[in-house]
Amino acid sequence: MPHDNYLYQTRDIKFQIKEWLDIDKILSLDAYKDYYGADDFDAICDVNYKICRDVICPANKDSDEIGMKHVGGNEKAVISPDVFKTVYNTVIEAGMGPGFGDRQVEGRMPLYWYAPILEMQTGASPAIVMLWCLTQGATTVLQYNLSQELQERFLPKMYSGEWGGSMCLTEPGAGSEVGAVTTRCFPTDTPGLWKIKGQKCFITTGDWDGVENIIHLVLAKDPDAKPGTAGISCLVVPKFWVNEDGSLGAWNDVTTTGIEHKLGIHGSATCSLAFGENDNCYGWMIGDGPVDGRGKGMAQMFQMMNEERINTGIFSLGAFGAAYYAALDYAKARVQSKKSTDPKGPSVRIIEHEDVRRMLLLQKSVMEACRALLYSSYYYIDLSKEAATEEERELAEDFFMIQNPLGKAYISDMAWQMCAEAIQVHGGYGFMEEYAPASLARDCKIYSLWEGTNFIQSQDFTGRKFTMKKGEPFKKWLAEIGDFIANKKTPEFAAEFAMMERAFASFNSIVDMNAAWTTTNKQLKQLFATRIMHAAARVICGKLMLDQGLLAASKLAELGDSHFDANFYKGKIASVKFYIMNVVPEIFGTEEAMKAADTSAIDCPEDAFM
Amino acid sequence: MKVLVCVKQTFDTEAKIELKDGKIADAGINLIINPYDEVAVEGAIQLKEKGIAKEIVIVAAGSDKAMDAIRTALAMGADRGILVQQDTAADEFARAVALAEAIKAENPNIILAGHVAADDGSSQVPTRVAEILGLPHVNVITAVEIAGDKATCTSEADGGTQVTEVSLPAVISSQVSWNEPRYPSMKGIMAAKKKPVATAAAAAAENKVKILEFSLPPAKAAGIKLEDEPEVCATKLAEWMKNTVKVEVK
Numbered sequence: 015m016p017h018d019n020y021l022y023q024t025r026d027i028k029f030q031i032k033e034w035l036d037i038d039k040i041l042s043l044d045a046y047k048d049y050y051g052a053d054d055f056d057a058i059c060d061v062n063y064k065i066c067r068d069v070i071c072p073a074n075k076d077s078d079e080i081g082m083k084h085v086g087g088n089e090k091a092v093i094s095p096d097v098f099k100t101v102y103n104t105v106i107e108a109g110m111g112p113g114f115g116d117r118q119v120e121g122r123m124p125l126y127w128y129a130p131i132l133e134m135q136t137g138a139s140p141a142i143v144m145l146w147c148l149t150q151g152a153t154t155v156l157q158y159n160l161s162q163e164l165q166e167r168f169l170p171k172m173y174s175g176e177w178g179g180s181m182c183l184t185e186p187g188a189g190s191e192v193g194a195v196t197t198r199c200f201p202t203d204t205p206g207l208w209k210i211k212g213q214k215c216f217i218t219t220g221d222w223d224g225v226e227n228i229i230h231l232v233l234a235k236d237p238d239a240k241p242g243t244a245g246i247s248c249l250v251v252p253k254f255w256v257n258e259d260g261s262l263g264a265w266n267d268v269t270t271t272g273i274e275h276k277l278g279i280h281g282s283a284t285c286s287l288a289f290g291e292n293d294n295c296y297g298w299m300i301g302d303g304p305v306d307g308r309g310k311g312m313a314q315m316f317q318m319m320n321e322e323r324i325n326t327g328i329f330s331l332g333a334f335g336a337a338y339y340a341a342l343d344y345a346k347a348r349v350q351s352k353k354s355t356d357p358k359g360p361s362v363r364i365i366e367h368e369d370v371r372r373m374l375l376l377q378k379s380v381m382e383a384c385r386a387l388l389y390s391s392y393y394y395i396d397l398s399k400e401a402a403t404e405e406e407r408e409l410a411e412d413f414f415m416i417q418n419p420l421g422k423a424y425i426s427d428m429a430w431q432m433c434a435e436a437i438q439v440h441g442g443y444g445f446m447e448e449y450a451p452a453s454l455a456r457d458c459k460i461y462s463l464w465e466g467t468n469f470i471q472s473q474d475f476t477g478r479k480f481t482m483k484k485g486e487p488f489k490k491w492l493a494e495i496g497d498f499i500a501n502k503k504t505p506e507f508a509a510e511f512a513m514m515e516r517a518f519a520s521f522n523s524i525v526d527m528n529a530a531w532t533t534t535n536k537q538l539k540q541l542f543a544t545r546i547m548h549a550a551a552r553v554i555c556g557k558l559m560l561d562q563g564l565l566a567a568s569k570l571a572e573l574g575d576s577h578f579d580a581n582f583y584k585g586k587i588a589s590v591k592f593y594i595m596n597v598v599p600e601i602f603g604t605e606e607a608m609k610a611a612d613t614s615a616i617d618c619p620e621d622a623f624m
Numbered sequence: 625m626k627v628l629v630c631v632k633q634t635f636d637t638e639a640k641i642e643l644k645d646g647k648i649a650d651a652g653i654n655l656i657i658n659p660y661d662e663v664a665v666e667g668a669i670q671l672k673e674k675g676i677a678k679e680i681v682i683v684a685a686g687s688d689k690a691m692d693a694i695r696t697a698l699a700m701g702a703d704r705g706i707l708v709q710q711d712t713a714a715d716e717f718a719r720a721v722a723l724a725e726a727i728k729a730e731n732p733n734i735i736l737a738g739h740v741a742a743d744d745g746s747s748q749v750p751t752r753v754a755e756i757l758g759l760p761h762v763n764v765i766t767a768v769e770i771a772g773d774k775a776t777c778t779s780e781a782d783g784g785t786q787v788t789e790v791s792l793p794a795v796i797s798s799q800v801s802w803n804e805p806r807y808p809s810m811k812g813i814m815a816a817k818k819k820p821v822a823t824a825a826a827a828a829a830e831n832k833v834k835i836l837e838f839s840l841p842p843a844k845a846a847g848i849k850l851e852d853e854p855e856v857c858a859t860k861l862a863e864w865m866k867n868t869v870k871v872e873v874k
């Protein structure tokens with residue numbers, strides 16, 4: 015049986031949102047101050063939790079075992095399991111779906127509260143959550159770039175969930191190399207209206223039967239387009255035409271030619287789409303059309319992709335979080351073997367064995383560290399949109415941009431590793447489909463692949479993000495970490511601060527080597543990009559965790575040992591110490607390897623790979 | 625038509641109950657609307673959606689924490705609330721006296737409640753409220769039709785269903801199968817903050833029940849696992865039931 019029993023916990027989520035991050039600062043912003051108080055988060059989080067537990071998670075069984083089916087035709091080419099409609103409608107009616115995408119509406123929810131909502135929903139079903147996430151992402155591009163008139167035509171029904179949305183970049187010959195897209199757009203006599211022709215593949219929720227219409231954002235090139243990404247434009251292409259009054263018109267010649275049979279997320283249709291097979295597919299250009307063969311499509315699509323990247327981090331966290339809670343539950347029940355300290359005693363529950371505790375605390379601490387990285391990144395997005403001054407907005411945007419590839423790539427790499435740990439805790443039973451980690455492991459593998467593979471993220475981080483705006487934001491970001499380590503020391507965490515000091519020095523040396531290779535050895539730079547990305551994630555996560563540790567220690571001192579919540583803070587302190595003393599030190603290995611600068615992976619003749 | 629719904633705040637049915645100093649330790653335990661009362665709230669909202677109810681008033685007797693239960697009901701769609709402030713140690717009699725007093729002042733046409741509370745499970749309060757107010761009471765309903773000043777209620781009965789016609793005002797308490805309560809929406813949660821909730825002191829009433837002791841059910845003993853041919857398993861199982869569990873065959 016795939017994962018269908020919701021064991022997710024919300025205590026750390028509430029700690030990070032309400033106690034650790036400065037919630038008062040966000041709630042005092044103009045956009046929120048007349049609407050929200052800190053306790054509203056509890057009400058929203060609790061309703062979302064109930065929906066996850068009672069509605070979404072039980073449907074994950076059908077999502078995995080039945081999945082989406084391609085039946086062809088122009089109307090409803092992809093059929094979902096029956097239960098999906100109930101789940102979708104419940105989420106939409108509760109306002110926990112694409113409506114969050116509306117960032118102009120009065121009374122909108124603080125954006126960083128969206129992170130835990132999405133995380134918990136993914137923890138309930140990694141596939142089902144995709145039914146509304148892509149729609150929300152698409153609205154981001156449309157509301158900031160589309161003319162008012164077209165916004166009114168498309169957005170209300172996307173926010174309400176009646177219509178879905180998709181992002182169409184990938185083609186068989188254009189994956190990581192987006193600039194290689196061959197889909198074409200041709201101007202018509204109507205300004206803004208273009209004819210579309212081309213094939214896309216791997217399009218998530220490119221079609222399904224729970225919505226009346228799908229609004230595709232399609233990357234295409236005009237006849238005079240420059241080569242590469244510069245020539246790309248982005249168009250809104252509905253599956254069914256949308257008339258001026260918002261009503262549905264005729265089918266717009268968008269055919270779902272098939273869906274993929276995948277390792278995981280079976281309940282999310284991954285579609286192959288043909289645009290204009292009958293020469294009758296039209297779309298609206300987003301923003302001004304291309305000028306001299308230069309389109310704005312990549313920059314526009316990046317507004318969606320930046321959010322989808324952090325959301326991929328959030329999905330990863332939700333998936334491996336669910337696997338951790340399944341492992342924890344199992345470890346408390348499974349009796350096997352005697353204790354190492356009492357070999358003649360009774361057999362005990364496996365949570366009493368040292369190595370099982372190691373695996374559990376690894377999962378718990380990585381989960382909390384990843385949550386810290388993602389929530390703080392989301393907090394930056396919120397500030398980048400809503401903060402009072404331009405200066406604050408810009409700094410927040412820069413810090414978000416720096417952390418985003420880490421949030422996507424480190425956390426999706428962790429998802430796969432942590433699901434493996436959850437399987438390991440289960441022993442042989444973990445290999446069985448009856449236990450949750452098996453399906454979660456299959457589901458979570460996608461996160462290191464889509465939205466730009468993790469190598470592409472690493473390349474972006476070690477290339478663009480180190481040097482953007484002449485490297486000033488990256489220097490500031492590093493300085494914040496350095497200042498924290500230098501100035502916040504307490505005796506209780508003396509060993510952890512000392513470890514962070516060494517790790518930070520090591521990371522600085524990694525940054526210097528990377529900078530030197532930019533001119534002296536481009537290949538080494540590529541060879542180490544993934545590892546540098548991991549090292550950076552460990553440093554920032556170490557800092558954020560230590561910050562949480564300081565808060566937890568002061569709360570524990572205030573509440574006392576016998577307070578009902580004391581165990582939460584003790585658990586937090588254990589996570590902080592474990593992460594810093596066991597996970598962060600992997601940085602030193604990367605530094606050593608970079609110093610050794612081994613190039614055998616490049617030097618090895620291709621024919622010698624045998 | 626005014627519909628009033630009695631709502632009790634209880635422990636989350638998923639919560640792990642622990643005893644401390646002979647009492648249920650409630651610190652840190654998530655509190656929710658009694659799930660049976662949630663059905664009554666949903667029933668009231670559906671009556672409003674059908675145009676039968678004009679106003680839905682939520683009444684809860686309990687500590688200040690019970691305000692959260694009222695807000696949840698308001699977020700689902702009720703119009704206003706009344707918190708009757710009362711010690712959580714009040715028994716069913718004292719509870720019913722306090723609720724009846726508040727209800728009297730409101731003079732509603734229909735009083736809805738869950739038929740039982742998920743925590744103490746005593747199933748007394750709606751009946752007692754009806755008795756105090758001198759109103760008819762229909763219990764464990766799974767459907768209700770309102771026409772004029774009459775309600776036709778379908779309820780569970782041994783081996784079948786029972787249809788009762790009752791004149792209003794009346795107390796009607798729900799069975800869970802009446803409906804599927806909706807989840808409060810984001811919009812509803814925000815709207816609920818602005819809906820009025822009055823507080824009132826509970827009418828004085830002495831408890832009639834004295835709680836002597838709380839104890840947890842004994843831990844479940846480990847089961848057995850039989851792995852063999854079906855007929856061998858059946859024989860072994862029968863022996864185990866006879867000799868170990870001591871099931872008596874009459």
Ligand SMILES: Cc1cc2nc3c(=O)[nH]c(=O)nc-3n(C[C@H](O)[C@H](O)[C@H](O)COP(=O)(O)OP(=O)(O)OC[C@H]3O[C@@H](n4cnc5c(N)ncnc54)[C@H](O)[C@@H]3O)c2cc1C
Nearest residue numbers: 181182183184189190216217218284463464465466467469
């Ligand atoms: C389930 C699923 C859903 C998807 N949903 C969508 C969607 O909704 N919309 C959409 O547009 N796309 C979607 N995709 C496509 C996805 O984004 C691409 O698969 C991804 O970008 C990688 O492209 P590719 O598969 O062609 O791999 P390739 O680009 O062929 O990459 C293969 C390997 O080569 C590496 N590589 C590539 N270039 C370099 C380089 N320069 N240096 C070093 N290594 C390199 C990659 O890191 C990778 O390890 C989806 C894919 C899947 C599997």
